[in-house]
Amino acid sequence: MIFDKAMQAAPDRFKVIRLSDFTTWGIGGYTASCAVTSEQELAEVLNLLRERSLPWVILGKGSNTLAPSEGWHGVVVLLKGDFTEYSFKGNLVTAGGGAHLPSVSGAACSTDLTGLVFAVGIPGTVGGAVFMNAGAYGSSISDLVEEVGVLHPGGAIEYLTAEECGFAYRTSVFQKNGAVVLGATLRLSRAVGNSGELRREAREILQLRRRKFPLDVPNAGSVFRRPDNGPPPGKLIEDCGLKGYRTGGAVVSRVHANFIENAGGATSSDVMHLIEYVTDRVRRNTGIVLRREIRQLGERI
Ligand SMILES: Cc1cc2nc3c(=O)[nH]c(=O)nc-3n(C[C@H](O)[C@H](O)[C@H](O)COP(=O)(O)OP(=O)(O)OC[C@H]3O[C@@H](n4cnc5c(N)ncnc54)[C@H](O)[C@@H]3O)c2cc1C
Incomplete structure (x- = not known):
């Protein structure tokens, strides 16, 4: 029924997906979904969903999500296109909410920027990591956050400092306020020592995780x-x-x-x-x- 409503609202925008294909548990039935590629498209889609009173949720890589086997009666919004990009400037990396966290971590290691190596084996998105305050080996994403761009449920875009994100162990303010994490700027440090050292550390972490998990x-x-x-x-x-x-x-x-x-x-x-x-x-x-x-x-x- 939700799918019918979504289709009536904008037939080209929505499609049916099987959630088991979008979660690392491989569990989940059918739902309506919509992939958005830019902030403008996201804002338009969320407006439409609000107007039609359709429930929605952002799904990243589904690596921390249990989706109902009987399907979900709402619209799963996937951040693609612009949201998957990331770039480096000095010691800062700016990444979209849909960017693949291990890829950002790997790229930081390859450019000799330290700080994000802990995340090389965390198979989520940057948005999911900010939402969860993902971490490992005594470090968390919150340690690095310079700024997080969010879209509030009411439609306003805001840029928040780490303090304003309400981070604590595996939590953030976004678990309560329903804002979408559009992207984040993380402050890394220039590695001292041999070039290649960080990549070695990343490989060791991945090997360790393969043994432990x-x-x-x-x-x-x-x-x-x-x-x-x-x-x-x-x-x-x-x-x-x-x-x-x-x-x-x-x-x-x-x-x-x-x-x-x-x-x-x-x-x-x-x-x-x-x-x-x-x-x-x-x-x-x-x-x-x-x-x-x-x-x-x-x-x-
Ligand atoms: C093998 C394995 C190892 C893992 N190891 C670790 C680990 O070492 N440390 C750790 O902390 N976690 C770990 N995780 C858990 C998981 O990878 C992290 O929690 C990750 O940050 C989730 O990102 P995701 O994109 O997959 O989120 P999803 O599962 O897609 O979503 C999780 C929650 O975040 C919300 N969300 C996602 N993106 C956004 C966004 N842009 N804006 C607003 N809300 C959003 C979703 O609505 C949902 O409520 C592991 C998972 C697996 C499968």
Whole structure:
């Protein structure tokens, strides 16, 4: 029905996609979608969706997203074209919200700019990374943010400082205010030492991640956030004996217990039931209440 409404509004703009093709878990049914290639096009599309009261959500690489197997009744907006570009000026890199984070990180390493190497294996977009305040190895994107360009739900464009983005561990103000991250300028530093050192570091990080994470099966990275105090979720889950525990096609990874693998044919309900089961077992065993890092498509918290 949403698709029919979207099609009536602008037949050329919208198409049906299968969300399983747009999420790293490979889970998700059909939805209406719209790819936009410029800020102007994005503003026009969001106006149209607002006028018709159609729900919408931005989807990056879908690497932190659980999409409903029964499909989503709204319009998934994909940032393409201008939004995927990035460029360097001095120690700054400016990237669109749809730019591929590992590519930006790799390009920074190749130009001997340090700071973003931690992100070389985080398979999302720059917009998704800002929204999630993605990070690894003690660094987060928020450490680098000089400015973030956003489109507010009301249609106003604003440029925010890092402070105004309300960053904290794996969160930002955008998780509450519904603004679209148009792009970000990150401040990097000129690397000292051998040229090529950073690329070596990037390769080492990728090798380490290949050993530690189940990268050959569909997953969405860490399912749970690190608790404020207490061991990491992977340790808590492993200590409950849950490695390999399965609900339908969803399995607690034997490689890293904070990952849930789609072992074949997993549905979004399989994953949610497994998340609830793991949360309950960890709470009963340790008193610690794990909180989800992964997000359900379209949820606002
Ligand atoms: C193998 C693997 C390893 C991972 N390792 C890490 C890691 O080390 N550290 C880490 O932090 N994360 C990690 N992740 C999780 C994920 O890659 C990050 O959270 C990433 O930043 C999500 O980006 P995305 O574009 O895929 O976001 P999506 O999953 O597409 O979207 C996530 C949320 O962000 C919102 N969003 C996306 N783009 C925008 C935008 N432009 N404007 C407004 N909202 C937007 C979406 O609406 C959604 O709510 C990993 C995931 C995988 C699969």
